[in-house]
Amino acid sequence: MLLFENVGLRYGMGPEIVRGVNFSIDPQSFTFITGPSGAGKTTLLRLMLLSLRPTRGKIHIFDRDASQLDKRELTGLRRRIGVVFQDFRLLDHLTTYENVALPLRVVGREEKDYRAEVIELLRWVGLGDRMHALPPVLSGGEKQRAAIARALIVRPELLLADEPTGNVDPGLARRLLRLFVELHRLGTAVVIATHDVQLLDQFGFARRLVVGDGLVSMFDGASP
Amino acid sequence: MPPNNVVVPARHAPLIPRDSLAGNALVAVIAILTFLACLTAGGAMLTSDAAHAWRSEVLSEVTIQIKPKSGVDVQAVVDKAVAAASHAPGVEKVHAYSTLESEKLLAPWLGAGLDLSLLPVPRLIVVALSDQSPDALARLRQVLQQAAPEASLDDHRTWARRIGAMANAIVGLALVVFILTIVAMATAIGFATRGAMAGVREIIDVLHFVGASDAFIASEFQRHFRRLGLKGALFGGLSAIAFFAAISFLSGAWSRSPGGNEIAAMFGSFSLSAGGYLALLLVGAGVTLLTGYVSRTIVFRYLSELL
Numbered sequence: 001m002l003l004f005e006n007v008g009l010r011y012g013m014g015p016e017i018v019r020g021v022n023f024s025i026d027p028q029s030f031t032f033i034t035g036p037s038g039a040g041k042t043t044l045l046r047l048m049l050l051s052l053r054p055t056r057g058k059i060h061i062f063d064r065d066a067s068q069l070d071k072r073e074l075t076g077l078r079r080r081i082g083v084v085f086q087d088f089r090l091l092d093h094l095t096t097y098e099n100v101a102l103p104l105r106v107v108g109r110e111e112k113d114y115r116a117e118v119i120e121l122l123r124w125v126g127l128g129d130r131m132h133a134l135p136p137v138l139s140g141g142e143k144q145r146a147a148i149a150r151a152l153i154v155r156p157e158l159l160l161a162d163e164p165t166g167n168v169d170p171g172l173a174r175r176l177l178r179l180f181v182e183l184h185r186l187g188t189a190v191v192i193a194t195h196d197v198q199l200l201d202q203f204g205f206a207r208r209l210v211v212g213d214g215l216v217s218m219f220d221g222a223s224p
Numbered sequence: 225m226p227p228n229n230v231v232v233p234a235r236h237a238p239l240i241p242r243d244s245l246a247g248n249a250l251v252a253v254i255a256i257l258t259f260l261a262c263l264t265a266g267g268a269m270l271t272s273d274a275a276h277a278w279r280s281e282v283l284s285e286v287t288i289q290i291k292p293k294s295g296v297d298v299q300a301v302v303d304k305a306v307a308a309a310s311h312a313p314g315v316e317k318v319h320a321y322s323t324l325e326s327e328k329l330l331a332p333w334l335g336a337g338l339d340l341s342l343l344p345v346p347r348l349i350v351v352a353l354s355d356q357s358p359d360a361l362a363r364l365r366q367v368l369q370q371a372a373p374e375a376s377l378d379d380h381r382t383w384a385r386r387i388g389a390m391a392n393a394i395v396g397l398a399l400v401v402f403i404l405t406i407v408a409m410a411t412a413i414g415f416a417t418r419g420a421m422a423g424v425r426e427i428i429d430v431l432h433f434v435g436a437s438d439a440f441i442a443s444e445f446q447r448h449f450r451r452l453g454l455k456g457a458l459f460g461g462l463s464a465i466a467f468f469a470a471i472s473f474l475s476g477a478w479s480r481s482p483g484g485n486e487i488a489a490m491f492g493s494f495s496l497s498a499g500g501y502l503a504l505l506l507v508g509a510g511v512t513l514l515t516g517y518v519s520r521t522i523v524f525r526y527l528s529e530l531l
Contacts, residue, residue, distance in 0.1 A: 047434065071438055073527070079435035089430050093241040105239075106436035151436070 001027045001158060001189055002048060007057035009043065017043055018056070019214035023075060025191060030184045030221075032200055033193040035211035039194040041156070042086060044211060045160050048191065054188065062157075077105060082151035082188075084161040088143045090135040090150075096142075097122065097131035100149045115135055118153060124179075125149045140167035148176060152183065159183060161192045165199065177203070228426055239431065242446050246450065250416045254456025255463070257409040258511050261402055262504045263466030268398035268498045275391030279384045283356055287378045288349035288368065301374050302347050308371035312364045314355030321348045349375075409511065410518045417449060419521040432530070442523040446516045453515025461508030468496045469503070 002025035007020040017040050025031055025048075033041045046052045047059060050066055059066040062077055069077065082103075090099045098105075102120060104114045122131050125145040135143055144167045151159060159180065165173035177199070184190045194200070200208065208219040288309065302320050302331050309318045321329070326345050353360065364378050421428065451465055475494035496504075 051433070075432075075435060075437045078433060083433055083529075089433075091239070091427055094237055094239075098237055102239075102430075103434040106434055106440055108440075147238075174466060180364070195257060 001025050001029075001062060003058075003060040004047070005058045005060070007054045007059060009047065009052060011054050015222075016055075016214055018054070018216075021214055021216045023191055023209060024216055027157070028184065028187050029140075029189050030181070030203065030206040031191045032203070032206050033133050033191060033209045033211060034195060034197075034200060037195060039211040040214060041211050042162055044216070045083075045191070045193050048158075049081065049159055050077070058121060079103070079154065080157045082154060082156035082159045083149050084144075084151045084159075084164045086162040086193075088135075088141055088147040089209070090138075090146055092135050094215070095132050096127055096132055096138065096146050099135065100131075100144055100153055102150060103154045114153075121153055122151050123144075125176070139153065141169070141172065143171070144168055145176070146200075148179075152179070153185075155186075156188060158189045159191065161190070163194055164192060165194070173199075174202075189219065189222055228518070236443065238448070240420075240427060240448060242448065242477070243431045250412065250449075250452050251459070253412045254453055254511065254515065255459035257405050257412070258457050258460025258508060259464050260460075261405040261409075262461055262507050263467070264398045264405065265503060265507055266464065266468050266500060268395045268497060269503065270494060271391055271394045271398070273497065273500075275387050279387055282380045282384050282387070283484075284353055286351045286353065286361070286364070288351060288375050288378065289350075289378060290344070290347045292344045293374065296374055298347055301372050302349065305368060305372040305375045308367045309349065309364065311369045314353055314357070314360030315351055315364065316354040317352040319352075321349050321350070323347075323352055326389055348507045355427060381437045396513050406511075406514070410514060413449065413453070413515050413518045414522050417445065417519040418526065420445070420496070421523060421526050422468035426529070428530070436526040438524060441527060442520045445523045446520040448510060449519035454512045456513040456515075457508040461504055462509070465501060466506055468501070472496065 004023050006017050007021045010016045021044070023130050033044055035041055036072070043052065047054060049063075050059070050061065050069075053067070060078065062186060064073070064077065090096075091102070094102070097118060101111070101114060101118045104118070119128070119131065122128055125148060127142060127145055128147065130138065130142055133142075133147070138146065144164065147160070147162070148164055150162070164180075165176055168176065180190050180192065181203075192199075200206075203221070205221040207221050210217045211220065288305050290298055290305065292298050306318050309315055323345075326348060327349075330345065351364070361379055368375055368377055428441060457518050472495040
């Protein structure tokens, strides 16, 4: 599904932030990207999301060479990816409901067609009574749940999440991760960037990409 | 059906927040430039209409001129010329200016009460034509040459050509000014669109990441800017229509005042035709469409630079 071949990234003439990275993300896999703060986890996710172009190497996504994609094809691929940003990136002028429904709206679906499923997902993540609120009045945890709901509403083939449980209590964190596991069980490949060691220990079956010094080391998970 | 006790508003909030985009300032710029474009277009149409009317009037008559010469009985030549012209085909009316009437024509330049009997003032005969074709004019010229060879015929075509050339120059200049106004408007819209996009860059990024196509994003901007363009075009276009309606009313009032006939003869009636007002409405409609088109083009160009 996702293949990095000797991928490197540098900004300007500076040192490489990502150096000669090789790995693959298989369909229906569950992968953690871990490493200390500033190691490049978010950068790696942005390369996966194709919002950054590597300065060397190749990225293949959904069997396509990312460097050969035109805008239309890139848009089509992005609709198969759900992304949860570390800084949430909710649109402040839209309500929680409208933010979660955004991926459905931009592909042209009618509001009456998706209203029920958006409301159901909002209630599931605990935002049923906050759907008319605007993001500036939401707490950090509520924003995170809204961002997760927005990524999940389209049932993506690949889910990229950057510190998705960083702002929630342990109980809700377990609940959200169970949602990710359920998605994985239904066929979504899940990639989570986190530095939460406890989280990694809970999901021993997951593969780990450890980022450090611009390099990536792979560790397969234990058999379930 | 949504779950119980859940009321979901039916509104679809705009994806690009309206208060982040160029608003009243752009409406004002579009309104002013639309007004100027309409003034230019209307002025060109008035000029063209006036020149056309003047040419028609000038070409509907010819002037026979008899210059005084020693040994020639001017009055006899006038009588022969009047008789010949009256019987020529394509002539509607013949009027020979008397000596007194000729002196009155010169009064604005030479003053009243001046004895012109010692001056070689030509006698004029105005011939109104019912047939302005070259054949009819040629026949009149031939008849006059035979009956009164001392008389000369001026068909006013030189003057008509000069009026036409002047009118064409004014209309051409107006067209240049009109085009420059439209270019200025398109440039202003382009700047406003670029500025607006830079201001909502983060929103555009999010839209891209959730799968919005460039066409979808462009249509959001286009819809907004077209609305601004419509507002500005309405203000500017309707103001221009009101302006022309006002001067049409005033020119009607002037024409009833002393000297008003001369003013109307010189400058026309300052009244736009129904077609002229329609043209102003079309300018407004064109501005609205231009606003949407330019903003969409700029948005696409901007988005093509983004990943």
